Amino acid sequence: MQSGNTKFVWELLNTVPDPEIPVISVVELGVIREVKFENNSYTISITPTYSGCPAVKTFMDDIKSCLLENSIDNFELKIVYAPAWTTKWMTDETKEKLRKYGIAPPSNIVICPQCNSKNTTLISEFGATACKSLFKCIDCLEPFEFFKCI
Amino acid sequence: MMSSLFTYTLRIADSSLILGQRMSEWCSKGPTLEEDIAMSNISLDMFGQANGFYQYAAQLDGLKSADELAFRRNEREFFNHQLVEQENGNFGNTIVRNFLHDTFNFLFYTQLANSKDETLSALAHKSLKEVKYHLRHSSNWLVRLGDGTKESNAKTQVALNELWMYTDEIFEMDTLDTELFNKGIAVDNSALKSDWDAMINNTLAKAKLIRPEDEYMATGGKKGLHTEYLGFILSEMQYLQRAYPNAKW
Numbered sequence: 414m415q416s417g418n419t420k421f422v423w424e425l426l427n428t429v430p431d432p433e434i435p436v437i438s439v440v441e442l443g444v445i446r447e448v449k450f451e452n453n454s455y456t457i458s459i460t461p462t463y464s465g466c467p468a469v470k471t472f473m474d475d476i477k478s479c480l481l482e483n484s485i486d487n488f489e490l491k492i493v494y495a496p497a498w499t500t501k502w503m504t505d506e507t508k509e510k511l512r513k514y515g516i517a518p519p520s521n522i523v524i525c526p527q528c529n530s531k532n533t534t535l536i537s538e539f540g541a542t543a544c545k546s547l548f549k550c551i552d553c554l555e556p557f558e559f560f561k562c563i
Numbered sequence: 564m565m566s567s568l569f570t571y572t573l574r575i576a577d578s579s580l581i582l583g584q585r586m587s588e589w590c591s592k593g594p595t596l597e598e599d600i601a602m603s604n605i606s607l608d609m610f611g612q613a614n615g616f617y618q619y620a621a622q623l624d625g626l627k628s629a630d631e632l633a634f635r636r637n638e639r640e641f642f643n644h645q646l647v648e649q650e651n652g653n654f655g656n657t658i659v660r661n662f663l664h665d666t667f668n669f670l671f672y673t674q675l676a677n678s679k680d681e682t683l684s685a686l687a688h689k690s691l692k693e694v695k696y697h698l699r700h701s702s703n704w705l706v707r708l709g710d711g712t713k714e715s716n717a718k719t720q721v722a723l724n725e726l727w728m729y730t731d732e733i734f735e736m737d738t739l740d741t742e743l744f745n746k747g748i749a750v751d752n753s754a755l756k757s758d759w760d761a762m763i764n765n766t767l768a769k770a771k772l773i774r775p776e777d778e779y780m781a782t783g784g785k786k787g788l789h790t791e792y793l794g795f796i797l798s799e800m801q802y803l804q805r806a807y808p809n810a811k812w
């Protein structure tokens with residue numbers, strides 16, 4: 414049995430952006446849990462960020478198109494719920510990308526992505542997407558989004 | 564013949580779906596922009612949770628898809644708690660209803676996470692993360708409304724008095740629950756009551772609201788018996804799939 418080039422598939426997946434935060438990929442977001450090659454077919458296990466996140470459908474479609482464009486058609490996308498997605502899987506490098514993009518990365522202390530002040534306050538627990546809440550910086554007065562820790 | 568596990572899973576999905584539908588009715592009508600977004604987000608979480616449980620039910624049943632379960636069943640075939648189908652009313656009614664249900668959901672999913680059924684356990688872990696947020700949202704608002712102005716306190720107290728009769732059936736255990744509980748799959752709902760009481764009493768005290776007495780307590784959700792509201796919810800929610808079966812876009 415062929416082992417398949419799972420490393421190449423991981424590399425391809427790493428080029429698929431998060432539809433709502435395009436500076437990070439779906440791999441960096443942590444939703445790709447496993448890439449397996451069995452019986453001449455790839456099985457890609459994906460876990461949703463939030464149960465009702467509308468981006469999940471979008472990035473599953475994006476993943477399909479990306480693989481097909483690269484002549485890979487022997488694959489199946491599988492949704493897995495355990496272990497539940499957590500922001501703990503995000504690397505420091507990914508967090509830095511979020512910060513540069515203007516989103517405060519998941520952390521115990523909410524730091525303003527504009528001026529690095531720790532003097533910030535919650536505006537709303539819920540933001541424009543399920544994964545973010547709204548904050549305001551007391552020092553520079555800029556409102557900003559915070560990637561919630563879950 | 565429907566399996567017990569199928570029915571048990573469907574009951575959980577139904578309560579999430581109906582509460583999600585109720586919350587979606589607030590979209591574009593929230594008291595502030597932030598609240599509008601918050602309630603739409605909560606609605607999406609509830610739909611997502613419902614979808615997870617419906618997918619599992621569909622897999623167990625093998626006859627109907629998740630969409631068919633959601634959009635092609637009638638009132639008497641829905642097993643949600645009567646509490647979640649109650650009207651949105653004013654913002655206080657919605658907050659009280661959600662607070663009572665979120666508290667239950669928090670305790671319920673905490674226990675269901677230990678289920679011997681791997682899928683139910685995984686879905687419970689996932690849902691619990693979101694329900695913690697929902698509970699914080701509804702509890703914070705309950706305190707603000709209860710301990711707010713004279714008017715907000717009075718309206719919230721009325722909402723609490725009116726919704727209280729729906730808080731008993733959420734702890735019921737029928738033979739199906741007991742059968743699955745004995746197998747280590749289901750939650751003992753009745754055992755959640757004391758923790759629920761403690762959490763409710765604690766927040767009500769902070770909110771300067773008076774806990775109503777148990778008088779007439781409604782029941783029937785598990786048997787498919789509902790208040791007048793469910794039919795209206797379903798007719799709106801199911802309209803498209805009923806008028807154009809299998810429509811896709």
Ligand SMILES: [Zn+2]
Pocket residue numbers: 525526527528529530550551552553554555
């Ligand atoms: Zn700042």
